[in-house]
Amino acid sequence: MEFVKLNFEYSDDVTVINREQFEAHMRLYEGYINKMNEIDGLLAENSDLEQANSTYSEYRGIKRGETFALNGVILHEFYFENIGSLNNVPEDSVTRCLARDYGSFDLWQDHFVATAKASRGWVVLCYDPRSDRFRNISLDAHDIGNIAISVPILVLDMYEHAYFLEYADDKTTYINNFMKNIDWCIVKDRLESL
Ligand SMILES: [Fe+2]
Incomplete structure (x- = not known):
């Protein structure tokens, strides 16, 4: 399957990021789309298999890039x-779901914000089927910190590239503005599809 960039349109109603920040970020997203097509093309060539090596090898480079780029897309x-x-x-x-595992909706929110501040890459509210509960998880990179089986419900990009152009080092304001701009209808749809 070829990866195709999804069309996200900037809206002036969105106040978490400005147009310049949005467009710069969109170019990064497109880069992961292109890399996934390149990686899948390399895998289809079935080459470098014999030289695979965990210290250094071309094949190791492809494998490390595969999950990094795919999670970058997703x-x-x-x-x-x-x-x-x-x-x-x-x-x-929605609030009932989160209150069930965090004591209250406000406590879930406090944990989500704290997880964002503690993350170098992403904070993801996900459903963890192994323990049948919702978790705010911290990813230090696209491929560092994920649970093997989990379903993303709400995702916040905490890489510096997501906010630095607009907010510089004021990540707290970026997080607070994100919390005011969540599309809860999308969150509800994701919860209902579990
Ligand atoms: Fe990003």
């Missing part, structure tokens, strides 16, 4: 999709 698509506009409020069915 996580960016979840992130851009779940950015909404101001004054979204979650429905009771």
Whole structure:
């Protein structure tokens, strides 16, 4: 399957990132799309298999890039999709889910913000079927920190490239603006599809 960039349109209703920050970020996302097509093309050639080596090898480079780029595609698509506009409020069915595992919706939110501050790459609210609970997980890179089986529900990009152009080192304001711009309808759809 060839990877094709999804079309995310910038909206002036979105106040978490400005147009310049959005467009720069979109170019990075497109880079992962292109790399996945390149990697799948290399894998289809079935070459370098005999030289595979865990210290250094061409094949190791492809394998390291494969999950890095694929998660880069997936996580960016979840992130851009779940950015909404101001004054979204979650429905009771959503807040109940999160309150179940965190004590209250507000406590879930406090943990999500803390996880964002603790992350170098991503914070992901995901469903973990192994323990039947929702978890805010911290990823230091696209491929570092994920649970082997988990379903993303809400995704926030905490790489510096996601906010530095607009917010410089003020990551707290970026996180707070994101929390006010969550598209809770998308979150609800993801919860209902579990
Ligand atoms: Fe990003």
